[in-house]
Each structure stands twice: as C-alpha cells, then as structure tokens.
Amino acid sequence: MASTQGGAPQPAPATDTAPAAHDTEVAAPRPVLGPPSTWVVTTRAPVLAIPAAPEPASADPEAAPAKPEAADPAPAPAPEVFDTTGDELAGWINEAIRVMRDAGVPVSGKDVEAIRTVVDKESGGDPSAVNRWDSNWLAGHPSKGLMQCIDSTFDAHKLPGHDDIFNPVDNIIAGVRYTIDRYGGFDGHPGLKSILKGSGYRGY
Template structure:
C-alpha cells in the first residue's frame, strides 16, 4: 500500500482512476474519510496496491491534469512552504491537537491563530483531557444543551463550526476543530479566549 498527498482539486474518483482502484477501496483503506465527496487538501491518503510514496506533483503520469471534476477539496491552492503550526504538547492530547490543527490548516485556518499550547491549556481546564466529559449542571445544561467533549462545546456551536466529515462532538479531533474555529471567529484567535487572557494577567481561568 502506497501513500498519496491530496492536492487541491483532487476527488476520490480521480485518484481512484489514477491508481486503477475504486472509490470503495479507497474508503476502506482510509477509514478517516467519512464522506466520499469531502477530502481535505494536504491530507495523506493510503492507496491500496500502489507503491508510490507521496506523489508530490499531484498529477497523472506525464504531467497531465488529474481526471474528474475538481470539486470537494478544501485548502489553499499551493501547499509549498507550509507554515509551522507550533510546538505540540506531549501525549495523547498532543496527538489529538496535532491531527485537528493539521485539518484546520488544510481548510485554510491561519496557523498563528491556533497555538497548540494554548489549546492544550483550554482542554486541561475544560475537561482535564476527557473526550467524554459533559457538564450537566450549568446554564447551558439547564437549557438542554450541555457542554460536551474535550473543549466543552454545546451542540449548536459544534454544529455551526465543525468541518465537513467531522460530525461527532465526542470525537476529540472533531471537538477541537469546532472549538478552535469558534474561538477564532469570536475572539480572533485561540490565545485570546477570556480564560487564557485572565490567566496571563494573573487571574484564574474562566470559561469561553
């Protein structure tokens, strides 16, 4: 099984044709893909039966453009010289943050707005790293929308800020993706959430 790095404009159908395989086979070899019509630029794709490692050109042999319609991919047109996301925390939480921020970067989220260390601080204060954490006692819970998951998002917020194919609020990567997008939209960056600003000023953590 070889690997291919998805480029902007690719579809599963075009990649399947390129490697003489099927969309179904690609889906089985890449269980992280939940919707055959949605793939993210710069993700690594396992190619069943292929020996090529990271086809950097993103095209067919001979430099021809890939077959199929160029739809359903996310991310910038060029992935040359990608900006570094930043130093990752260690452990399982760090792995989840790495996966989420890579997805977010591929979707066009500026890396400077999602500091991994600050994401980890929010996770620690909100859920202590437990992806199944749920708040059943605050005002949100009383309204029927309890805060859930690593970064304690309520379902309406999660639904508004999730990425396509990342639909499980209890999935740690999906939860981080939605919470980071919400934080950036509301506060400008993860580092600007009230809890971190309070801590930086010598105060205690407050929810966001």
C-alpha cells in the same frame, strides 16, 4: 651385271603405310542450333544470405538475464508535527491543526499551548466529558467534549466529515474555529486573558 635399260623403274618401297579407315578418330558432330527464338537462356541464381535461426531460450532460470528492479517509490513525507509533547492529546491536536490548515483555517503550532490550556481547564482532557452543573446544562444544552462545546456551537463550526462532538479531533476543530470567529483568536480568549491577569481561568 644386270642391265638398267629397257625396263620401267620400280617404285620405291613405301616407308609408311596409310592408317586403316577403322583406325582413324572420328570427330564428334557439332550440335545444330535452331533459330534464336528457340534458344533457352539460363542465368545463375543469386546466392541468398539466409540468417541463422535464433538459439532457443535457455530453460535455466539462472541463465536468463535478470530483469531490472523497479525503483522504489519515494517515501511519503512525514506529517508536520505541531505539538511535540508526545502524549495522546498531542496526537489529537496535531491532527486537528492539519485538518484545519488544509481547510484554510489560520491556525499553527503557535496555538498549541493555548489549545492545551483550554482543553485542560474545560474537560481535563476527557473527550467524553459532559458538564452537568453550569447554565448551559440548566438551559438544556450541556457543554460536551474536550473543549466543552454546546451542540449549536459545534454544529456551526465543525468541518465537513468531522461531525462527532465527542470525537476529540472534531471537538478541537469546532472549539478553535469558534474561538477565532468569536474572539479573533486565542489572544482574545476570555479564559486565557483571565489567566494572564492572575485571576484564574474562566469559561468561554
């Protein structure tokens, strides 16, 4: 049996061995910052909302939106009709009355029958009629046109722009205005008054 006295105690065997220096993990060195004046601070740029590009116009004409159609202008009112007989003379009388009314002459549809009677008796409805047998002819200023006006009477009673004694509208205008100025209207016309008395028409 071995003695336990007199000898130094033996160290206990190590159970774990220390890791070798090359086996240990070396921590990465921490960055060294300079003074605050050298710091560069970056911020995240904002996200911009960029609208999408418009789609190109279609080349297809059928796909293009239809343009609104312009409203049709209101039709012009029909001209007022005074003589409803419908013949050529009616057209001349209607136009003459329209011109005179626009000029302020006191004439209307109630004068149509009187105008037609005077025209029929004086010229038979012929705008180019010239009287070559009465006193006016003998005096050198024959009666002319629908209502058989002499030149001086026509010139004194025509309206501006209606200067042709053989134009049926111009002649009616002058004859009517002369009747109004001389006799106060067709009620005082000597030829019409004579007809009403049964004596037949006579010139004015």
